[in-house]
Amino acid sequence: MARGPVSADPGDEQLSVRGPAASAAGLPAVSHALGQAWSQMGVRRTVTTLRLLNQTSGFDCPGCAWPDPDHERRHLAEFCENGAKAVAEEATLRRLTPEFFATHSLTDLAGRSGYWLGQQGRLTEPMFRPAGSDHYQPIGWDEAFGIIAAELNGLASPDEAAFYTSGRTSNEAAFAYQLFVRAFGTNNLPDCSNMCHESSGAALVETIGIGKGSVTLDDLETADLVLVVGQNPGTNHPRMLTSLEKVKRNGGSIVAVNPLPEPSLLRFRNPQRPAGVLGRGTTLADQFLQIRLNGDLALFQAVSRRLLDAEDANPGTVLDHDFLRVHTTGFEAFAAHLRTLSDDEVRAATGLTDAEIDELTRRVLAAERIVVCWAMGLTQHANSVATIREVVNFLLLRGNIGRPGAGVCPVRGHSNVQGDRTMGIWEKMPDAFLDALGTEFAFTPPRRHGYDVVDTIRAMRDGRVGVFVGMGGNFVAAAPDTAVSEAALRGCRLTVQISTKLNRSHVVTGEQALILPTLGRTELDVQPAGPQFVTVEDSMGEVHASRGTLTPAGPALRSEVAIVCGLAAATLGPTTPVDWAGLAADYRRIRGHIEAVIPGFADYERRVAEPGGFRLPHPPRDGRRFPTPSGRAVLTVNALEVLRPPPGHLLLQTIRSHDQYNTTIYGLDDRYRGVRQGRRVVFVHADDLTAAGLSDGRRVDIVSVWADGVERRAEDFRLVAYPTARGCVAAYFPETNVLVPLDSTARRSNTPTSKSLVVRLEPRQPRPAPAQDPGAS
Numbered sequence: 001m002a003r004g005p006v007s008a009d010p011g012d013e014q015l016s017v018r019g020p021a022a023s024a025a026g027l028p029a030v031s032h033a034l035g036q037a038w039s040q041m042g043v044r045r046t047v048t049t050l051r052l053l054n055q056t057s058g059f060d061c062p063g064c065a066w067p068d069p070d071h072e073r074r075h076l077a078e079f080c081e082n083g084a085k086a087v088a089e090e091a092t093l094r095r096l097t098p099e100f101f102a103t104h105s106l107t108d109l110a111g112r113s114g115y116w117l118g119q120q121g122r123l124t125e126p127m128f129r130p131a132g133s134d135h136y137q138p139i140g141w142d143e144a145f146g147i148i149a150a151e152l153n154g155l156a157s158p159d160e161a162a163f164y165t166s167g168r169t170s171n172e173a174a175f176a177y178q179l180f181v182r183a184f185g186t187n188n189l190p191d192c193s194n195m196c197h198e199s200s201g202a203a204l205v206e207t208i209g210i211g212k213g214s215v216t217l218d219d220l221e222t223a224d225l226v227l228v229v230g231q232n233p234g235t236n237h238p239r240m241l242t243s244l245e246k247v248k249r250n251g252g253s254i255v256a257v258n259p260l261p262e263p264s265l266l267r268f269r270n271p272q273r274p275a276g277v278l279g280r281g282t283t284l285a286d287q288f289l290q291i292r293l294n295g296d297l298a299l300f301q302a303v304s305r306r307l308l309d310a311e312d313a314n315p316g317t318v319l320d321h322d323f324l325r326v327h328t329t330g331f332e333a334f335a336a337h338l339r340t341l342s343d344d345e346v347r348a349a350t351g352l353t354d355a356e357i358d359e360l361t362r363r364v365l366a367a368e369r370i371v372v373c374w375a376m377g378l379t380q381h382a383n384s385v386a387t388i389r390e391v392v393n394f395l396l397l398r399g400n401i402g403r404p405g406a407g408v409c410p411v412r413g414h415s416n417v418q419g420d421r422t423m424g425i426w427e428k429m430p431d432a433f434l435d436a437l438g439t440e441f442a443f444t445p446p447r448r449h450g451y452d453v454v455d456t457i458r459a460m461r462d463g464r465v466g467v468f469v470g471m472g473g474n475f476v477a478a479a480p481d482t483a484v485s486e487a488a489l490r491g492c493r494l495t496v497q498i499s500t501k502l503n504r505s506h507v508v509t510g511e512q513a514l515i516l517p518t519l520g521r522t523e524l525d526v527q528p529a530g531p532q533f534v535t536v537e538d539s540m541g542e543v544h545a546s547r548g549t550l551t552p553a554g555p556a557l558r559s560e561v562a563i564v565c566g567l568a569a570a571t572l573g574p575t576t577p578v579d580w581a582g583l584a585a586d587y588r589r590i591r592g593h594i595e596a597v598i599p600g601f602a603d604y605e606r607r608v609a610e611p612g613g614f615r616l617p618h619p620p621r622d623g624r625r626f627p628t629p630s631g632r633a634v635l636t637v638n639a640l641e642v643l644r645p646p647p648g649h650l651l652l653q654t655i656r657s658h659d660q661y662n663t664t665i666y667g668l669d670d671r672y673r674g675v676r677q678g679r680r681v682v683f684v685h686a687d688d689l690t691a692a693g694l695s696d697g698r699r700v701d702i703v704s705v706w707a708d709g710v711e712r713r714a715e716d717f718r719l720v721a722y723p724t725a726r727g728c729v730a731a732y733f734p735e736t737n738v739l740v741p742l743d744s745t746a747r748r749s750n751t752p753t754s755k756s757l758v759v760r761l762e763p764r765q766p767r768p769a770p771a772q773d774p775g776a777s
């Protein structure tokens, strides 16, 4: 039997720490995954559900966007511990009914932790919070759509509404959603990508002409050298470890670049193989570069500089001159700039020794084929776009883009975040897309760029946006500057959340608020034309079908597609040129429109029916064609800036624990980093603790300082002495989002700089002894 929901909100009285693990996965991962699944779903449902995960006839894992191996190579159990947790979270047997909202006021709920909110179970009925009320009450679907339609149509301009998307939304729902928003008249389509891989997209479009990664799973697994930079795959993309293990077995080597010695990167025990469950496992990283936060631009410049020097010493042996001549521009300026690189600045930025960088260079010179993988460690800094351009420079020098076994591999987060972009979820889609959309549906899409996440918060704060709709996600908890973001949302006239589970964004609301409960990936989706499937695109541009099989969490739930179409029909009224009811009745019609509007989807219905689906075109990968203005890949010149926190300050990165999915907290442990039963910890190098006169176990406030002069404070964290890079500390988000200034964003991509905040640690006064029981005297 499944346990009931958590009743009390746990504190961290049980918190214990014991340092990083020696390896990742193995038997503890298997038992941990099953334990979590059983407690949410019971034994029978666990077995039937997990059997269908990532199989060609089942549903796509709602966890990360890591691709599935092809049809023939798929294991019977193609899932990982954290995928199982993501499924259990959705397929839980716990239910949240209208009675729950009658019992718990909004004031009560706003005092609960995100963990507690999520543990209450699946949302089952549409709920409405009328203006002035402290409770949600049940409401019918039509009435709910009517309220939203009236508010939207009452705005002075369509640009006074914003429509957020998180990256789990299917292609079909995302396409219908952006069509509705544009037919309504705005491009205000912020999405989680604005806080995630936006920097990757910006840098890659500029340099190689397309914002997506250029490698397939085969390329990765057959590379001679894989750099895993700013990424913690053991927790966030566990199935990637299987591919990294194959790299090793194929004779390749792996270099991890990270301020933290993430156990999974160092040693992996594959739970899909008997030897991995019980044995010592595979050593993954051949070299671990413990870089300082934000040191990567300097590192890539230093290696590229060494490649230029090696070429000078032995002309014609190091660079791929043919490739550079035929396929790139900008080499001369790039090379001239690197000749001025200062070794002292490189050392200061990276914290690495010359010998370490020399060793990496030797590995690079010995490798015919190189792949660079990265995630949030590269994308959430002020200069992230420049850093990723520098990664591209490094790869271009030896022709490592657009041939087998080589390329760029930005590892995406949410399972369909890449597909949502392909479908048009972006505040600044190119004209070609808008033209095609307008032609297909006989209307004129708005051209003015919309608001991204940060601009949406600014607009809500300043009263320029009054209606907020969230298609999934947890906007207010994921966003930076919690105090500012919460006030911004509370200032809206109406906030709407289309979601599966309760979270902070349902309890920090506008004057009026709606909860529209939706089906998840795992659930059967039956529409008038019969059972439906949806499609998703993984991190490597492969599109495939996902079919839910479980009975929906409640009879009132609607699919995301049905909700969007209902909302659109109510808002746009009889003049809309789109047959919304028809689209919701049969998703093949939506796919027909996608095929007409978006390149690469020809013969969609047939190709997606093939086991494993199909791959979208990628000109650099497919034929070394670079769709930039010049038709060539672009080498760029990027300034090296070294972050030097003032005396007494450190750099803070905000990261994920092993027991969370972004703002969804599965549990209170971070097994690989040795933390149990608590999340308010800050990892600090022992020497930094000593230098500051602090010690392991002390409680501190983390205070961030920034150009706006505002001091932001996250209260009461336990210091943990940890082998992180000197001067670089780490703590979990979303608790630390209070520290991220709204206006501190990456240049060009506007992504919050949540991996390099300047902070100081202020000791708290020891807690006073508990007051005497007044009844005792």
Ligand SMILES: Nc1nc2c(c(=O)[nH]1)N[C@H]1C(S)=C(S)[C@@H](COP(=O)(O)OP(=O)(O)OC[C@H]3O[C@@H](n4cnc5c(=O)[nH]c(N)nc54)[C@H](O)[C@@H]3O)O[C@H]1N2
Binding pocket: 063, 064, 065, 082, 196, 229, 230, 231, 232, 233, 235, 236, 237, 257, 258, 259, 260, 262, 291, 292, 293, 294, 295, 296, 375, 376, 377, 378, 412, 413, 414, 653, 654, 655, 656, 657, 658, 660, 661, 662, 663, 755
């Ligand atoms: N189980 C689980 N899976 C997930 C998620 C989840 O929360 N839970 N989230 C999903 C999403 S949306 C995303 S975007 C991905 C996130 O996947 P990751 O990017 O792996 O997630 P983070 O926890 O942010 O980890 C960032 C890593 O980069 C390192 N790092 C930080 N700053 C720097 C730097 O300046 N340089 C270098 N070289 N390294 C740095 C950190 O030490 C850490 O190892 O995972 C996806 N998958």
Ligand SMILES: Nc1nc2c(c(=O)[nH]1)N[C@H]1C(S)=C(S)[C@@H](COP(=O)(O)OP(=O)(O)OC[C@H]3O[C@@H](n4cnc5c(=O)[nH]c(N)nc54)[C@H](O)[C@@H]3O)O[C@H]1N2
Binding pocket: 165, 166, 167, 168, 169, 192, 193, 195, 196, 197, 376, 380, 413, 414, 471, 472, 473, 474, 475, 477, 478, 479, 498, 499, 500, 501, 502, 503, 518, 519, 520, 521, 560, 654, 655, 656, 661, 662, 663, 664, 733, 734, 736, 737, 740, 754
């Ligand atoms: N400080 C700091 N902040 C960060 C980050 C960081 O590293 N540091 N990372 C950023 C990143 S990379 C990202 S991607 C964002 C994540 O931002 P979001 O995507 O907004 O947040 P999630 O926590 O993934 O959203 C979880 C919620 O989605 C809903 N949900 C789950 N499944 C479904 C579904 O199938 N359909 C619908 N409609 N709803 C569903 C549930 O209600 C659940 O509570 O956070 C960003 N914020």
Ligand SMILES: [Mo]
Binding pocket: 192, 195, 196, 197, 412, 413, 414
């Ligand atoms: Mo993400």
